[in-house]
Amino acid sequence: MTDDGSKLLHHRTIFDDWRSLTIGIYMALAGYAVMVGLPVISTSWVNNLGFSEVQVGYVTSADLLGLAVGAVLAYFTVAKYDRRYLAVVAAGVAITANLLCIYFQSYDLTLVLRLAAGIGAGLYTGIAVATIGGHSRPAFAFGLELFAFAFSQAGELKFLPYLSVEGMYVAFAATFVVGLMFISWLPRGPAEPALDVELDVAEPQGNHHVEHRHVPAYVPWLVLTAVVFTYINIGGYWAYIELATVGTDASSEWVASMLVYTSFFSLIGCLFAVLLSNRFGLSKPLLVTLVFQASIVLMLIFGITNYSVAFSMFAFNFCWIFVDIYQAAMISNVDRSGRYVSLLPAAQGLGNGLGPGAAATVLAWGVGYNGVFIMCASASIIAMLVYLYMYLMLRREIPALADAS
Numbered sequence: 001m002t003d004d005g006s007k008l009l010h011h012r013t014i015f016d017d018w019r020s021l022t023i024g025i026y027m028a029l030a031g032y033a034v035m036v037g038l039p040v041i042s043t044s045w046v047n048n049l050g051f052s053e054v055q056v057g058y059v060t061s062a063d064l065l066g067l068a069v070g071a072v073l074a075y076f077t078v079a080k081y082d083r084r085y086l087a088v089v090a091a092g093v094a095i096t097a098n099l100l101c102i103y104f105q106s107y108d109l110t111l112v113l114r115l116a117a118g119i120g121a122g123l124y125t126g127i128a129v130a131t132i133g134g135h136s137r138p139a140f141a142f143g144l145e146l147f148a149f150a151f152s153q154a155g156e157l158k159f160l161p162y163l164s165v166e167g168m169y170v171a172f173a174a175t176f177v178v179g180l181m182f183i184s185w186l187p188r189g190p191a192e193p194a195l196d197v198e199l200d201v202a203e204p205q206g207n208h209h210v211e212h213r214h215v216p217a218y219v220p221w222l223v224l225t226a227v228v229f230t231y232i233n234i235g236g237y238w239a240y241i242e243l244a245t246v247g248t249d250a251s252s253e254w255v256a257s258m259l260v261y262t263s264f265f266s267l268i269g270c271l272f273a274v275l276l277s278n279r280f281g282l283s284k285p286l287l288v289t290l291v292f293q294a295s296i297v298l299m300l301i302f303g304i305t306n307y308s309v310a311f312s313m314f315a316f317n318f319c320w321i322f323v324d325i326y327q328a329a330m331i332s333n334v335d336r337s338g339r340y341v342s343l344l345p346a347a348q349g350l351g352n353g354l355g356p357g358a359a360a361t362v363l364a365w366g367v368g369y370n371g372v373f374i375m376c377a378s379a380s381i382i383a384m385l386v387y388l389y390m391y392l393m394l395r396r397e398i399p400a401l402a403d404a405s
Contacts, residue, residue: 013192015134019185024131025145026182027087029152030175031125031345034063034117036153038235039242039259040160041168045110046243048165053243055107057360060239060353064393067349070122074342077123078130082188087127091176093120094249098173102166117172118349124176125345129328130338131187138332139277142325147270150321157259192336195226216397220340222390225331227347228354229383230290230323233376235355237297237316241309244369248304255309262313269321277326282333283391286326290384293319294377301370355379 014020034041038060045051045059072091077086101110135141160168180197245255276285296315300308355376362371387388394401 003298012136013134014187015131016136020131020142021135023142023146023182023185024128024141027128027179027186028125028132028145029148030179031067031121031128032149033065033152033156033172033175034121035348036149037156037160037168038239038356040157042239043242044161044165044168049105049107049110051107054360054364056364057239057356059107059111059114060235061357061360062111062353063118064235064317064349064353066115066118066120066121067125067351068118068346068353069349070119070124071126071343071346073119073123074126074130075339075346078127078342079190079337079339083127083131083188084183084188086259087124087183087186088180090120090123090127091180093107093117094124095120095173095176098169101169105165120176122345124179126342127186129183129344130173130190130342133328133332133341133344134187134190134192134336134338135332139273139282139325139329141322141329142328142332143270143273146273146321146324149319150270154261161256171225190337190339201249202358215334216393219334219390219394219401220331220343222386223327224340224343224347226383226390227327227344227388228351229379229386230327231295231348231351232355232358232379233297233351233383236354236359236372236376236379237355238352239356240369240372241313244300244372245304245309250304250306251393254306258310259321260315261309262317268327269318273322273325277329282326282330283387286323286385287384287391289319289322289326290387292381294380294384295371297380298378300373351379 015024042056042060045056046053051059053191074086096115097113097120101117103112104110132138132141132145160171163171215297224368242255242259246252273285293316296312296319300310300312328341335341358375359372362375363369365371
């Protein structure tokens with residue numbers, strides 16, 4: 001309850017059904033699979049296909065920018081057309097592009113095919129996120145998704161190194177095939193309109209009444225802008241963290257093991273994120289987390305050792321979960337149609353694509369990995385400033401939304 005005696009109100013819908021939430025979570029994990037496996041895939045492209053470090057950055061950017069394009073397609077279609085049909089089309093594109101990568105492995109063709117695979121995954125993931133965000137308790141729903149994400153991330157980083165490049169492509173295609181087997185669990189359309197919230201308002205006499213408030217259009221767009229900058233940090237860090245340790249005091253075996261084990265630390269992040277949002281809302285913990293995440297990246301400038309890289313990876317995964325839950329829940333609180341929520345993978349894909357590309361450009365300038373870490377930290381701080389501006393504006397207009405959990 002805020003100072004004006006109001007709190008955000010959500011109703012239960014078909015999206016609260018366990019089957020809807022389960023298929024939404026699975027589809028999200030499948031759609032994000034390439035993004036999660038970037039440290040291993042990037043190294044494999046270098047070692048097995050002979051791509052340069054700069055080429056790896058651009059191929060990664062193509063894949064993740066494709067994710068953004070696909071999610072934009074979801075924005076225009078997810079509230080209008082049957083989501084089951086859309087999911088089938090998206091999965092078909094992703095499966096085909098991944099399998100073609102097995103036969104066409106030159107840099108130029110890989111660049112095009114990874115873009116196509118990203119577009120299919122982006123549309124697929126946009127539908128998934130819209131499904132999860134339709135839950136009446138979005139922070140809880142996204143907390144479950146990211147809890148599952150931690151196991152998925154650890155599993156990928158543990159087993160992908162045992163696969164050839166071709167095996168990785170087959171594994172990615174197979175995840176979409178499995179999702180299609182349960183497509184009947186996916187709700188066909190939205191349950192509520194976008195940018196319209198209900199507030200439970202307490203009257204001085206002790207009674208309550210419900211008010212409908214229209215959310216300013218700038219709110220979801222500011223969140224999405226901040227997501228882009230957040231994922232520029234994440235994309236640049238995650239694509240190059242393993243390569244950045246080569247030739248340092250950190251051993252390659254230690255770094256590879258940390259990529260797996262630090263993923264489980266995000267499980268703790270899920271629990272803390274939900275508990276903190278219940279107590280302090282979404283905005284305040286998010287602002288603090290983004291500043292902390294910037295400092296985690298900057299610490300690597302002062303030297304990379306087994307201990308510093310382990311702490312950085314543990315803390316980075318912890319903060320990654322915090323940020324994802326809060327960003328997704330924020331948009332879901334204002335967008336019950338799934339339209340703006342479906343753009344979340346677009347913002348993530350855009351940022352995650354720009355991050356490795358920007359990092360590759362920094363490396364091409366000869367600045368080295370210290371320059372990459374400074375670029376990543378700066379992006380996180382910019383995201384924090386965007387959220388701070390949005391929070392202050394909402395505190396004046398709809399306090400219940402500004403401090404919603």
